[in-house]
Amino acid sequence: xxxxxxxxxxxxxxxxxxxxxxxxxxxxxxxxxxxxxxxxxxxxxxxxxxxxxxxxxxxxxxxxxxxxxxxxxxxxxxxxxxxxxxxxxxxxxxxxxxxxxxxxxxxxxxxxxxxxxxxxxxxxxxxxxxxxxxxxxxxxxxxxxxxxxxxxxxxxxxxxxxxxxxxxxxxxxxxxxxxxxxxxxxxxxxxxxxxxxxxxxxxxxxxxxxxxxxxxxxxxxxxxxxxxxxxxxxxxxxxxxxxxxxxxxxxxxxxxxxxxxxxxxxxxxxxxxxxxxxxxxxxxxxxxxxxxxxxxxxxxxxxxxxxxxxxxxxxxxxxxxxxxxxxxxxxxxxxxxxxxxxxxxxxxxxxxxxxxxxxxxxxxxxxxxxxxxxxxxxxxxxxxxxxxxxxxxxxxxxxxxxxxxxxxxxxxxxxxxxxxxxxxxxxxxxxxxxxxxxxxxxxxxxxxxxxxxxxxxxxxxxxxxxxxxxxxxxxxxxxxxxxxxxxxxxxxxxxxxxxxxxxxxxxxxxxxxxxxxxxxxxxxxxxxxxxxxxxxxxxxxxxxxxxxxxxx
Amino acid sequence: xxxxxxxxxxxxxxxxxxxxxxxxxxxxxxxxxxxxxxxxxxxxxxxxxxxxxxxxxxxxxxxxxxxxxxxxxxxxxxxxxxxxxxxxxxxxxxxxxxxxxxxxxxxxxxxxxxxxxxxxxxxxxxxxxxxxxxxxxxxxxxxxxxxxxxxxxxxxxxxxxxxxxxxxxxxxxxxxxxxxxxxxxxxxxxxxxxxxxxxxxxxxxxxxxxxxxxxxxxxxxxxxxxxxxxxxxxxxxxxxxxxxxxxxxxxxxxxxxxxxxxxxxxxxxxxxxxxxxxxxxxxxxxxxxxxxxxxxxxxxxxxxxxxxxxxxxxxxxxxxxxxxxxxxxxxxxxxxxxxxxx
Numbered sequence: 082x083x084x085x086x087x088x089x090x091x092x093x094x095x096x097x098x099x100x101x102x103x104x105x106x107x108x109x110x111x112x113x114x115x116x117x118x119x120x121x122x123x124x125x126x127x128x129x130x131x132x133x134x135x136x137x138x139x140x141x142x143x144x145x146x147x148x149x150x151x152x153x154x155x156x157x158x159x160x161x162x163x164x165x166x167x168x169x170x171x172x173x174x175x176x177x178x179x180x181x182x183x184x185x186x187x188x189x190x191x192x193x194x195x196x197x198x199x200x201x202x203x204x205x206x207x208x209x210x211x212x213x214x215x216x217x218x219x220x221x222x223x224x225x226x227x228x229x230x231x232x233x234x235x236x237x238x239x240x241x242x243x244x245x246x247x248x249x250x251x252x253x254x255x256x257x258x259x260x261x262x263x264x265x266x267x268x269x270x271x272x273x274x275x276x277x278x279x280x281x282x283x284x285x286x287x288x289x290x291x292x293x294x295x296x297x298x299x300x301x302x303x304x305x306x307x308x309x310x311x312x313x314x315x316x317x318x319x320x321x322x323x324x325x326x327x328x329x330x331x332x333x334x335x336x337x338x339x340x341x342x343x344x345x346x347x348x349x350x351x352x353x354x355x356x357x358x359x360x361x362x363x364x365x366x367x368x369x370x371x372x373x374x375x376x377x378x379x380x381x382x383x384x385x386x387x388x389x390x391x392x393x394x395x396x397x398x399x400x401x402x403x404x405x406x407x408x409x410x411x412x413x414x415x416x417x418x419x420x421x422x423x424x425x426x427x428x429x430x431x432x433x434x435x436x437x438x439x440x441x442x443x444x445x446x447x448x449x450x451x452x453x454x455x456x457x458x459x460x461x462x463x464x465x466x467x468x469x470x471x472x473x474x475x476x477x478x479x480x481x482x483x484x485x486x487x488x489x490x491x492x493x494x495x496x497x498x499x500x501x502x503x504x505x506x507x508x509x510x511x512x513x514x515x516x517x518x519x520x521x522x523x524x525x526x527x528x529x530x531x532x533x534x535x536x537x538x539x540x541x542x543x544x545x546x547x548x549x550x551x552x553x554x555x556x557x558x559x560x561x562x563x564x565x566x567x568x569x570x571x572x573x574x575x576x577x578x579x580x581x582x583x584x585x586x587x588x589x590x591x592x593x594x595x596x597x598x599x600x601x602x603x604x605x606x607x608x609x610x611x612x613x614x615x616x617x618x619x620x621x622x623x624x625x626x627x628x629x630x631x632x633x
Numbered sequence: 634x635x636x637x638x639x640x641x642x643x644x645x646x647x648x649x650x651x652x653x654x655x656x657x658x659x660x661x662x663x664x665x666x667x668x669x670x671x672x673x674x675x676x677x678x679x680x681x682x683x684x685x686x687x688x689x690x691x692x693x694x695x696x697x698x699x700x701x702x703x704x705x706x707x708x709x710x711x712x713x714x715x716x717x718x719x720x721x722x723x724x725x726x727x728x729x730x731x732x733x734x735x736x737x738x739x740x741x742x743x744x745x746x747x748x749x750x751x752x753x754x755x756x757x758x759x760x761x762x763x764x765x766x767x768x769x770x771x772x773x774x775x776x777x778x779x780x781x782x783x784x785x786x787x788x789x790x791x792x793x794x795x796x797x798x799x800x801x802x803x804x805x806x807x808x809x810x811x812x813x814x815x816x817x818x819x820x821x822x823x824x825x826x827x828x829x830x831x832x833x834x835x836x837x838x839x840x841x842x843x844x845x846x847x848x849x850x851x852x853x854x855x856x857x858x859x860x861x862x863x864x865x866x867x868x869x870x871x872x873x874x875x876x877x878x879x880x881x882x883x884x885x886x887x888x889x890x891x892x893x894x895x896x897x898x899x900x901x902x903x904x905x906x907x908x909x910x911x912x913x914x915x916x917x918x919x920x921x922x923x924x925x926x927x928x929x930x931x932x933x934x935x936x937x938x939x940x941x942x943x944x945x946x947x948x949x950x951x952x953x954x955x956x957x958x959x960x961x962x963x964x965x966x967x968x969x970x971x972x973x974x975x
Binding site: 084085088133175211296300342345346420424427431435437439 | 742
């Protein structure tokens with residue numbers, strides 16, 4: 082059983098074979114050619130983009146017997162030994178298994194000794210994000226100024242977990258995810274070399290399914306070869322990936338638009354009966370809804386060569402933008418919650434049913450007893466679009482004309498109804514200070530108004546008295562505000578005089594207080610005179626807690 | 634053991650054998666719980682370790698390798714399961730049961746030695762990890778290097794119910810081998826052959842997984858579930874505190890009860906909106922009675938998901954059950970609690 086999986090067999094042996102990391106390779110290759118070597122490198126990127134591979138090639142490039150070079154020969158003893166993993170001066174450390182400070186100390190203790198056969202002692206520390214904090218700190222001094230014969234190459238998927246003190250000591254290269262085209266191109270190369278028949282379209286599918294990782298792609302390719310019994314065919318790959326044919330998704334959307342629950346489940350079942358992956362289905366559905374949303378907002382942005390273009394445009398017509406957003410959200414959440422459902426089928430169907438249930442239903446065809454919060458959304462959204470054409474004629478005439486009671490155009494505007502109410506307010510103060518105060522919008526100056534009593538007034542001026550104990554609210558600021566509010570209310574400037582006096586009784590606050598006290602007394606009376614309460618007090622020795630009585 | 638190979642696994646086995654010369658060093662077997670993935674993995678392990686494989690692609694069952702394997706002490710086989718660690722505290726079983734079963738990093742570290750030494754029998758070495766998602770973060774990370782490039786002749790078999798919970802770095806190193814859920818007829822026949830009285834119904838309870846259905850049919854808690862469903866089918870007469878106390882007394886796993894309730898609510902909603910029942914066809918009448926209020930339950934379903942996530946936490950069981958049941962009642966009354974919609 083000497084079979085080696087493709088990902089291992091096709092691990093690149095030199096920079097030229099690497100796919101997709103030109104930006105990193107160029108920097109490294111130039112540095113090696115001009116022998117400007119840094120002593121610590123950090124390679125980051127997601128799974129399967131070539132971190133470990135680049136680290137090994139760098140080790141070869143540093144130790145190749147032809148000299149430090151960007152193109153290791155691959156035939157000298159150093160290169161072959163590194164390829165077969167038995168070069169004494171290359172220490173590949175699995176930081177995830179050796180997380181502790183003791184492990185690192187052991188490794189670093191040996192750093193001071195000169196390399197045995199090679200030019201450099203190369204430490205490849207893989208999965209470096211798993212090192213403990215103390216292990217990282219133990220590394221710092223050596224990492225900063227290692228002996229001349231030591232090179233560190235750190236690799237991790239998760240640079241966020243690496244302390245900044247380590248990051249700053251390393252030359253960091255972040256590897257990119259591969260594009261589906263790059264992946265497909267490489268798979269094409271591998272399959273041709275392996276002599277395995279394939280259909281080019283299947284490689285595109287695999288390229289997309291790999292989500293930017295070459296190792297994922299090669300693992301999937303292995304699976305596809307096993308699945309197709311020695312050949313890679315599009316139908317087989319589609320079946321293997323559970324890739325969802327978009328026609329199912331359009332069925333689902335059609336059922337959602339038609340609000341047909343039974344039809345929706347039929348569409349879901351057709352996905353199930355074909356053994357398609359529910360997660361992929363939700364993913365594709367979210368993707369499709371994204372396209373629909375784009376089609377609704379920017380119709381021109383949908384590429385002409387998209388196979389489902391007409392379908393997308395027709396869905397974009399039939400579905401409201403709010404629904405599209407909502408469905409998109411639900412699809413995303415559903416995908417996240419899939420592992421928490423009783424099983425995947427249930428999670429998937431429940432996500433679809435949720436879309437159905439939260440669809441803004443029209444009155445009359447509601448199947449649910451309760452309107453959802455989302456259902457209320459379209460109405461407020463619709464209003465701003467309707468307003469501008471009507472608002473323009475109203476804004477041109479002065480406010481006085483707008484107050485005319487029989488202007489028919491304005492009656493349906495929400496603010497037009499307020500205008501007459503405001504202007505019909507009394508032009509002059511009638512002495513009812515409390516009533517006036519309750520009509521004014523005062524904010525903090527309300528405190529002043531509440532604690533003031535009218536001592537004298539005429540058409541253009543009002544004199545107020547404020548009790549000495551409330552002197553604090555009678556500041557100039559509040560007076561100004563009150564004056565402004567009065568001016569706005571009466572539509573003319575009003576002179577305001579405020580004096581501090583000893584005895585002030587008739588302020589709105591005091592009136593409120595008196596009324597509350599009266600109501601409280603009344604309430605207490607009614608409790609005390611209540612026959613049931615009296616019976617309780619008499620028969621059970623109950624007591625009434627007076628403070629707990631509150632007027633209704 | 635060869636004789637008890639489940640009938641529905643035969644196609645999967647055939648598929649594995651067909652690509653035999655391309656068998657990878659790391660295989661990830663995925664599928665719904667309770668469909669015999671572990672059995673398939675063990676069968677594969679035995680076949681790998683067998684020293685006189687039969688021409689029909691089954692292990693012989695007679696050589697040293699097979700006999701050792703069947704006796705559970707083959708020196709070139711390692712099984713990594715969370716139970717390894719939990720059997721230490723047998724005395725306080727009630728306590729350990731609530732703990733989230735995990736494969737810890739020590740287990741993986743011991744593997745390093747096993748993997749790197751030459752095999753005892755000169756053949757292959759097999760490591761079976763089940764379930765793979767039970768590895769905690771550090772265990773999974775420590776596993777990575779080993780999994781990527783093991784020495785010649787080492788095969789890793791990972792079994793996973795929820796492969797999405799695996800680290801992407803683990804997933805990318807394995808070849809995925811999905812095991813399909815068996816067809817209902819095959820599974821029902823098999824269950825009937827094992828003396829299950831009402832196979833179709835039990836299959837429905839478990840969403841079609843035959844082994845889980847067998848457990849379902851033989852479980853001690855079966856009457857408890859019937860009683861529980863009976864209670865929640867009559868929300869008007871539901872005595873929340875009493876039912877919660879009863880459930881707590883039965884010392885059931887929180888996750889199990891959440892699962893019952895989740896399936897029940899799922900059925901309610903599905904019936905109300907699309908006229909389908911998946912899990913409890915035997916309760917159709919009760920479900921139909923409540924289904925008109927199904928739309929209110931979507932919010933409650935979110936709460937249930939949260940409880941499922943927390944099912945392994947050492948929360949007070951009775952309080953959890955009470956809060957779930959009160960939530961259920963409130964949701965039926967049309968007052969969904971303020972959980973996020975959509």
